[in-house]
Each structure stands twice: as structure tokens, then as C-alpha cells.
Amino acid sequence: MDEIDDDDEPIVFKRSKTASKQNPLNSATKKSSSQMHDGQSGKQVSEVRSSNGQNSISQKVKPVQSTKASLLKSPSASPKVSSSSVKASPAVSPSASPTKASISSAKASPVKSPVANSKPSTSAADQSKHSSQQNTTSSLKEEKQLINDSEDSEDDKPLISRLSAGLSKQSSNHADRRPNTSSLGLPPVQKPRVKCEDSDDEIPLSSKFQLKPNAGPSTSKSHDFDENKPKAPKLQQNGSTMKDNRIKKSSTVLNKRPVGEVKSSSQSPIKRPKLNDGSSPIVGKQVSVKAEKKVNDEDEDNVPISQRMKNKKSKKVVKKSKYSKSSKMLPGSGEGQKWTTLIHNGVIFPPPYKPHGVKMLYKAQKVDLTPEQEEVATMFAVMLDTDYMNKPKFKENFMNDWRKILGKKHVIQRLEDCDFTPIYEWHQKEKEKKKQMSTEEKKALREEKLKQEEKYMWAIVDGLKEKVGNFRVEPPGLFRGRGEHPKMGKLKRRIQPRDITINIGKDAPIPECPIPGERWKEIRHDNTVTWLAFWNDPINPKEFKYVFLAASSSLKGQSDKEKYEKSRMLKDYIQGIRAAYTKDFASKDITRRQIAVATYLIDKLALRAGNEKDDDEADTVGCCTLKVENVEPMPPNILKFDFLGKDSIRYQNEVEVELPVFKAIQQFRIGKSGSDDLFDKLDTSKLNAHLKELMPGLTAKVFRTYNASTTLDEMLNRETKGGDVTEKVVVYQHANKEVAIICNHQRTVSKSHSTQISRLNEKIEELKGILDALRTDLARAKKGKPPLKGSDGKPKKNLNPEAWERKIAQTTAKIEKMERDKETKEDLKTVALGTSKINYLDPRITVAWCKRHEVPIEKIFNKSLLAKFAWAMDVIPSFRF
DNA sequence: TAGTTTACTTAGGATCCGCGGT
DNA sequence: ACCGCGGATCCTAAGTAAACTA
Numbered sequence: 001m002d003e004i005d006d007d008d009e010p011i012v013f014k015r016s017k018t019a020s021k022q023n024p025l026n027s028a029t030k031k032s033s034s035q036m037h038d039g040q041s042g043k044q045v046s047e048v049r050s051s052n053g054q055n056s057i058s059q060k061v062k063p064v065q066s067t068k069a070s071l072l073k074s075p076s077a078s079p080k081v082s083s084s085s086v087k088a089s090p091a092v093s094p095s096a097s098p099t100k101a102s103i104s105s106a107k108a109s110p111v112k113s114p115v116a117n118s119k120p121s122t123s124a125a126d127q128s129k130h131s132s133q134q135n136t137t138s139s140l141k142e143e144k145q146l147i148n149d150s151e152d153s154e155d156d157k158p159l160i161s162r163l164s165a166g167l168s169k170q171s172s173n174h175a176d177r178r179p180n181t182s183s184l185g186l187p188p189v190q191k192p193r194v195k196c197e198d199s200d201d202e203i204p205l206s207s208k209f210q211l212k213p214n215a216g217p218s219t220s221k222s223h224d225f226d227e228n229k230p231k232a233p234k235l236q237q238n239g240s241t242m243k244d245n246r247i248k249k250s251s252t253v254l255n256k257r258p259v260g261e262v263k264s265s266s267q268s269p270i271k272r273p274k275l276n277d278g279s280s281p282i283v284g285k286q287v288s289v290k291a292e293k294k295v296n297d298e299d300e301d302n303v304p305i306s307q308r309m310k311n312k313k314s315k316k317v318v319k320k321s322k323y324s325k326s327s328k329m330l331p332g333s334g335e336g337q338k339w340t341t342l343i344h345n346g347v348i349f350p351p352p353y354k355p356h357g358v359k360m361l362y363k364a365q366k367v368d369l370t371p372e373q374e375e376v377a378t379m380f381a382v383m384l385d386t387d388y389m390n391k392p393k394f395k396e397n398f399m400n401d402w403r404k405i406l407g408k409k410h411v412i413q414r415l416e417d418c419d420f421t422p423i424y425e426w427h428q429k430e431k432e433k434k435k436q437m438s439t440e441e442k443k444a445l446r447e448e449k450l451k452q453e454e455k456y457m458w459a460i461v462d463g464l465k466e467k468v469g470n471f472r473v474e475p476p477g478l479f480r481g482r483g484e485h486p487k488m489g490k491l492k493r494r495i496q497p498r499d500i501t502i503n504i505g506k507d508a509p510i511p512e513c514p515i516p517g518e519r520w521k522e523i524r525h526d527n528t529v530t531w532l533a534f535w536n537d538p539i540n541p542k543e544f545k546y547v548f549l550a551a552s553s554s555l556k557g558q559s560d561k562e563k564y565e566k567s568r569m570l571k572d573y574i575q576g577i578r579a580a581y582t583k584d585f586a587s588k589d590i591t592r593r594q595i596a597v598a599t600y601l602i603d604k605l606a607l608r609a610g611n612e613k614d615d616d617e618a619d620t621v622g623c624c625t626l627k628v629e630n631v632e633p634m635p636p637n638i639l640k641f642d643f644l645g646k647d648s649i650r651y652q653n654e655v656e657v658e659l660p661v662f663k664a665i666q667q668f669r670i671g672k673s674g675s676d677d678l679f680d681k682l683d684t685s686k687l688n689a690h691l692k693e694l695m696p697g698l699t700a701k702v703f704r705t706y707n708a709s710t711t712l713d714e715m716l717n718r719e720t721k722g723g724d725v726t727e728k729v730v731v732y733q734h735a736n737k738e739v740a741i742i743c744n745h746q747r748t749v750s751k752s753h754s755t756q757i758s759r760l761n762e763k764i765e766e767l768k769g770i771l772d773a774l775r776t777d778l779a780r781a782k783k784g785k786p787p788l789k790g791s792d793g794k795p796k797k798n799l800n801p802e803a804w805e806r807k808i809a810q811t812t813a814k815i816e817k818m819e820r821d822k823e824t825k826e827d828l829k830t831v832a833l834g835t836s837k838i839n840y841l842d843p844r845i846t847v848a849w850c851k852r853h854e855v856p857i858e859k860i861f862n863k864s865l866l867a868k869f870a871w872a873m874d875v876i877p878s879f880r881f
Numbered sequence: 882t883a884g885t886t887t888a889c890t891t892a893g894g895a896t897c898c899g900c901g902g903t
Numbered sequence: 904a905c906c907g908c909g910g911a912t913c914c915t916a917a918g919t920a921a922a923c924t925a
Contacts, residue, residue: 474919482920529884609923646922647888701923747889839887862915887922
């Protein structure tokens with residue numbers, strides 16, 4: 001077979017060139033290095049990861065040759081990127097190509113990816129790299145025009161139009177929060193952060209794509225929502241019209257580097273337990289997916305709802321059994337039982353505080369502090385360059401707790417008179433020192449730490465070794481609440497063994513308490529829960545902090561799978577549910593009407609349920625807790641949302657809704673003040689209780705998962721056309737982004753964002769200058785004149801017109817690529833793609849799509865996602881959510 | 882309440898990339 | 904052409920806060 005052998009291959013699902021290799025799902029990875037954003041470089045390939053062939057069940061794919069061939073480059077049409085890239089290689093033959101890196105890595109890593117099947121596709125790497133180039137080009141043309149427009153100006157076109165053309169749903173989101181910086185009065189010291197606030201920032205995510213409906217051509221699609229799918233078309237909101245320059249299709253930016261490298265696999269401490277090795281994760285294999293056929297009952301539309309439901313129900317039942325089977329296969333699980341045997345070593349504590357002796361100043365005088373006092377002062381000093389310094393609440397809470405430790409009569413009385421600078425600087429120096437350590441020293445330290453922690457990293461659950469998630473007890477510090485949290489700045493005291501309750505199998509040895517002279521608070525043997533340990537949260541004593549298994553464990557994987565199965569079940573009920581709530585928009589019963597409208601919003605906008613919150617928590621809302629002031633009706637039928645959701649992320653969106661909904665909202669607002677609950681007859685338990693009547697296990701959050709996964713599945717299937725791997729990855733990212741926008745997953749703009757953009761602009765300008773010169777030279781060459789001297793005064797080689805044309809094409813391509821990269825960067829600066837990938841997108845959609853389109857799964861999932869989604873790797877290629 | 886899932890930020894390692902030296 | 908180097912970027916993985924739900 002392949003020379004290289006599976007180990008190195010990427011897990012591509014592609015069919016291999018050789019028939020022999022079938023596709024194993026997992027094969028090794030490699031990533032192609034290709035696509036970098038900058039188009040120029042071709043990076044070398046990277047590594048590979050091995051896979052074991054064990055599970056390769058999957059289907060084999062049919063050989064596709066065409067693809068491959070094409071992949072290999074297609075220079076002609078496209079200008080190849082920069083010369084530099086060239087070296088990387090287009091020329092390489094596929095087979096040959098495993099780069100050295102890959103090879104070496106391969107051997108290095110014995111570990112195989114969990115999933116793995118091996119499929120060797122040798123060329124994957126090559127392909128990808130080629131592809132990148134190629135796709136660049138190809139994509140270019142498509143986008144090219146767009147780009148031009150956008151150029152730098154902001155585009156006037158609504159994002160929407162750009163992006164989601166097709167989607168009808170839209171939601172938007174966006175937030176603006178951006179924290180940052182400034183240091184409190186204290187000297188900011190070295191790093192002043194830059195905040196970039198450009199204008200764009202302010203645009204809500206949602207707006208980004210929402211616009212589309214209107215924007216453009218729009219209208220045509222307006223009906224979008226009518227039907228059953230509620231997704232709303234969004235109106236635009238542009239609130240800001242700023243410029244966003246985003247490209248419609250994202251460019252390749254994302255994948256720049258190959259993901260899973262070998263190295264990690266082999267060396268990482270984490271790797272899979274040997275126990276399991278070989279066998280695939282438990283969960284995974286068992287059930288394989290049912291292929292789903294989707295039932296559509298579209299016809300039922302005319303049937304009365306009640307009946308429909310019934311039908312569904314029955315259907316569901318059937319299904320359920322199916323599902324259930326899958327879900328609980330774990331050995332031993334019975335009623336609520338989560339495990340049969342559980343062995344672990346407890347938790348590890350942070351090292352005791354080491355006093356540094358650096359004196360802070362109080363009214364310009366050095367102050368002596370006890371180690372305990374100094375520890376807390378240091379916690380604060382270290383945060384001088386954070387935005388918390390601008391929050392009075394933070395400082396007040398800190399001072400209150402610190403004062404308790406200082407004692408009533410301490411010299412230090414007022415925070416305003418404190419100068420923590422010496423400690424801050426000491427800390428910066430320590431950081432610097434650490435950074436300066438040689439790589440070997442760092443490595444030694446790491447290994448040392450690893451050695452100490454190793455025993456805590458694993459647990460043995462029902463005989464299988466599983467990774468533990470958070471086995472390190474949280475160290476003391478100042479509470480960093482998000483948003484305007486009333487408790488920010490409070491001291492989070494050190495947790496002791498006597499605070500910790502351990503949960504472990506009855507026959508397992510009780511972990512010894514790591515701190516001499518201390519003992520655990522309690523030992524339990526509760527197999528109906530999955531936690532290994534917990535302690536009361538020092539900030540909120542009524543709450544707890546738990547130690548669970550890692551996401552890659554089969555326990556978590558199983559529940560993850562169940563979550564997606566439940567969401568898929570919603571597909572069969574959704575029409576009936578929509579019809580039911582639509583009917584209730586006009587119900588005489590106010591509660592019923594509120595439930596209907598709330599359900600509609602959750603369904604259409606993917607809002608969270610919205611539990612009640614206490615006064616000692618940040619003031620954020622979800623659907624059930626929306627206030628009158630958060631939803632403004634704008635006739636004729638637009639609702640303008642503006643509120644702080646989870647993590648105090650702002651949600652802003654203007655959505656066109658069905659008239660009855662609009663009217664109902666107006667009516668719910670009557671007689672209330674802005675801060676009153678919009679849905680006064682509702683709370684999450686009532687809502688969920690109602691939902692549960694519609695479908696077993698249905699809760700508000702299921703709609704989010706459903707919406708997200710459905711969107712991904714539809715977009716992937718609608719928008720994946722031919723093209724090389726890189727282009728396909730772009731399609732994926734585009735879909736991923738759409739989901740992130742729907743779910744309002746945001747991130748703060750990085751401090752260096754604006755700098756990076758301007759740097760890109762400079763490069764682009766530079767290239768444009770070169771381009772002009774090339775054009776001049778071309779014109780001269782055509783007339784038989786020699787080229788002008790370069791700006792540096794050196795004469796250039798006399799080339800024939802064709803050669804100049806080629807150079808022009810190359811440069812143009814480079815410019816276009818950079819423009820696209822810039823757009824994408826701008827476009828994604830406030831959008832977080834990761835959250836939806838980790839929590840909302842059924843991995844089987846991704847895996848099946850990768851198999852169908854021969855995209856190496858590593859292009860989409862990094863190492864930890866591969867581990868987390870091990871249960872989904874053997875899905876059949878035809879799987880549809 | 883207790884238990885579990887979802888979320889964003891950050892630390893730090895991995896890469897990229899230009900540059901001078903060999 | 905190859906290597907080492909340092910700064911800029913990219914990305915993963917850790918950390919833990921903040922939701923949701925049984």
C-alpha cells in the first residue's frame with residue numbers, strides 16, 4: 001500500500017487513490033499546510049497523525065480520481081500564488097510528498113487517533129496543499145467582484161447579502177461589549193492596550209448577516225419565514241452601517257495551519273489510556289447511526305395539530321426506542337446509574353503561597369504585610385492592567401475582603417492611597433523571566449508538572465481509563481465575574497481538603513489526602529452522578545464546583561450523543577409544534593399566548609430559556625426574563641431586540657415577525673414599565689413543562705441545538721459544490737459562521753486587530769505599487785522597450801510580454817488573496833466559531849460531510865474535538881441531521 | 882438544589898516570516 | 904540553501920463563570 005502507510009495519513013475520508021485504502025475514517029492526519037492565509041507561502045506539510053486502523057468501518061469510498069487530479073494543481077488558469085509558494089510545492093507528486101515532517105512524525109507517534117481507521121490517503125497532504133492554491137484562484141473569481149467593491153471602503157452592501165444568501169434565518173446578534181483595559185489609576189505600565197475601537201466593532205453580529213433580507217434583492221425571499229420555519233428573516237439592522245468589510249465568503253483564513261499535529265498525539269500526556277487503546281471508545285461504536293430517514297410529514301400540514309402530534313408521537317415512539325437503544329448502552333447503566341465502578345485519585349491542590357516580599361506603598365510609604373495580606377494584595381496588583389480597574393464595584397469588593405485580612409486597625413485603610421506598582425512590576429518581571437527561559441528549561445518544568453499531575457489525570461470508569469477534566473482545585477484569586485457582576489473583586493479563598501467531597505466507587509481505594517494532616521470533607525459512593533469531587537463555591541456558598549471527566553470520556557460522549565439525538569427528534573415534531581404555537585398566538589388565555597410567543601422566539605431566534613436570577617448575579621436575561629424595554633415593536637411587524645444575554649453578551653437584532661406575534665408583544669407591554677417582565681405569566685419551568693408535553697424531553701435549549709445543527713446541515717448540503725478541499729473548508733466555515741451568528745457567539749476583538757489590519761493594508765498597497773510598475777513594463781515590452789528601473793534604481797531583466805503577464809497575474813492573485821484574508825479577518829473579529837462547534841453542531845454532520853466530500857476531518861476538528869467526538873466518527877457518509 | 886452544559890478569556894505553545902550569517 | 908533568531912500570529916487548551924434543567 002502506501003508507502004507511508006496509514007499512520008501518516010490524514011484522516012481524510014476520501015476515497016483513496018488506491019482502491020485498497022479504503023477509507024478509513026480516521027486516518028492520520030496531516031494537515032496540509034496549504035492554505036495559509038497569506039497565500040504566499042506554501043507551508044510545508046505538516047505532520048500526520050496516525051490512525052489505527054481499527055475501526056475503520058466505514059464505507060469505502062469510491063475512488064474519485066477526478067478530484068485528485070484536479071487537486072493537483074491547476075496552475076494554468078490561476079496564477080499561482082506567489083513564487084514563494086511555489087517552492088512549497090505544487091510540483092510535488094502526491095505520493096512522494098509526505099513531507100519529511102510527516103514522516104518523522106509518523107513514526108514518532110504511535111498513538112493513533114482514537115477514531116481512526118486508517119486510511120491512508122497518501123496524497124491528502126498534497127492535495128490539500130495544492131488545493132489551497134487552486135482554490136484560491138477559483139474562489140477568487142467568484143469573490144473577486146465582491147472584493148473589488150469592498151475594497152476598502154466599507155461596503156455598502158449589507159452583509160447579509162453577502163453572506164447568507166440563502167439562509168432565511170437570520171438572527172443576529174452582536175454585541176458590543178468590549179472590555180478592556182485601562183488601568184486603573186495605577187500605572188499602567190508597559191502594556192497599554194490598545195483598544196481598537198473601530199467603528200466596525202459596533203455592528204451587531206446579527207446585523208452582519210441579517211441584512212440580507214432586505215438588502216439586496218431581497219425581497220424575493222421574504223417569505224422566508226412563513227412556513228414553518230421560523231427563522232426570521234431579519235431585517236437589517238444596521239445599526240451601524242459601518243463598514244464592515246467582510247467578504248461574503250470567507251476566505252480561507254481559518255485554516256491556516258494544520259491541525260492535529262502528530263506531535264501532540266504522541267507526546268501529549270494526555271493521550272488515551274492504554275486501556276482503551278485499541279478499542280474504540282465505547283460509545284462510539286455501538287450504535288451506529290441509524291440512518292435516518294427523515295420523515296416528513298409535510299403533508300400533515302393540513303391535519304389538525306392534535307392529530308399531527310399524535311402521529312408524530314407514535315412515530316416518535318418508534319424512534320425513541322431506536323434512540324434509546326443507542327443512548328444507553330453503557331454497561332451497567334440502569335435507572336439513573338451512571339457507572340458501576342469508579343476509581344480515581346482525587347484532586348490536586350495548588351501550591352501554597354510563596355511570599356515575594358516586595359513592598360507596596362501606602363501614601364508613598366512602604367508597607368509590611370503578612371504573607372496572607374501580601375497574597376491578596378498581589379492578586380489585585382496582578383490585575384492592574386485589566387479593565388476591572390475601571391470598575392468601582394470590583395475595587396470596593398476587593399477592599400472589603402482585603403480589609404478583613406488586614407485587620408481593622410491596619411495602616412492601610414483606603415484603596416485610593418495604595419500603590420501596588422512595585423508588586424505589579426515584580427510580577428511583570430517574573431513573567432518576563434519565565435518567558436526568557438530556554439525551551440529546555442521550560443520543557444523540564446512541564447515534564448515535572450506532568451509527572452506530579454499524572455496520577456490525577458485519569459480515572460477508571462467501569463474498567464476503562466478515562467481522562468479527568470478539571471482535577472486541579474481552583475486556586476485562590478479575585479472573582480472575575482462577567483459583565484456588571486455584583487460580586488466581582490471578592491476574594492475567592494483557598495480551598496482545602498476539608499472543603500472537598502469525593503465521590504468514588506465503593507470498592508475503590510479512597511484517594512489519600514495530598515495535604516498532610518488534612519482530610520477530605522466526605523466520601524460518597526453515588527453512582528447516579530458523574531462527578532468525582534465537589535466543593536462549595538467560595539463566592540457563592542450555595543453553589544458548587546464539580547470535578548468531572550473530560551469531554552473525551554465516553555460518559556460525556558454518550559450524553560452528548562443523546563443531546564443530538566433529542567434534537568433530531570425535534571425534527572419530527574417541529575411542524576406540529578409550530579402549528580400549535582401559531583394557533584396560540586391568538587389564544588384567549590394569556591399564559592398560553594405568552595408561552596406561544598416565547599416558544600416562537602426561542603424557535604426562531606434561538607434565544608436561551610431565561611431563568612430567574614438573583615440580585616447577586618449579573619443582570620442578564622433570556623427569553624422568559626426579557627423585559628419590556630428589551631423588545632421594541634416597530635410597526636408594521638418588526639421587533640427590535642436589545643438585551644444582555646449569557647455572559648453579558650449583548651444581543652441586538654431587528655426581526656420581522658408574524659403579525660400576530662407582533663400584536664401579542666405589543667399587548668404584553670401594555671401597562672408595564674420598561675423594567676417589567678415582558679412575559680409576566682411565564683418562567684422557564686412553566687415553559688419547559690409545556691414543551692415537554694409536546695415532545696418527550698423537549699426543553700428550550702433543544703431548539704438552539706436543533707437550529708444550529710439544522711442550519712449547518714442545510715448549508716453544507718446546499719453550498720458545497722465542487723472545488724478542492726480548501727474551498728470546501730471555506731464553505732464549512734461559512735456555515736459555521738452563520739450558526740455562530742444565529743447563536744450570538746461573540747468574542748472580543750483582539751488587541752492587535754487594528755494593527756494587523758493596517759499592516760495588511762500596507763502590504764496590499766505595496767503590492768499594488770508593484771503591480772502598476774509591472775503593467776508599465778508590460779506596455780513597454782509590447783513596444784519593444786526595456787523595463788523601467790525599479791524604485792531602488794536597479795535595472796530589471798528584459799522579459800517578453802508573456803512573462804510580464806504572468807507576473808502581473810501572480811501579483812494580482814496575491815493581492816486578491818490578501819484582500820480576502822483581510823475581509824475574513826474583519827468579518828470574524830467579533831464572531832466566535834468554536835462555541836457552536838463544541839456545543840451545538842452535531843459532529844456527525846461534519847464527519848459525514850467530510851466523508852462525502854473527501855475532506856480530511858482534521859481540517860475541521862482539532863485534536864481535542866476529535867477526541868470529544870470519537871463517538872461520531874463512524875457515521876455513515878449519507879448521514880443527515 | 883444538585884448536577885450538567887455552555888461560554889468566553891487567556892496563557893502559552895506552535896507557526897509563520899523576514900533577515901542576517903554561514 | 905540552510906540555520907538560527909526574534910517578533911508577530913495563530914490556535915489550542917485550560918480555566919472557570921454562567922447558563923440550563925431534572
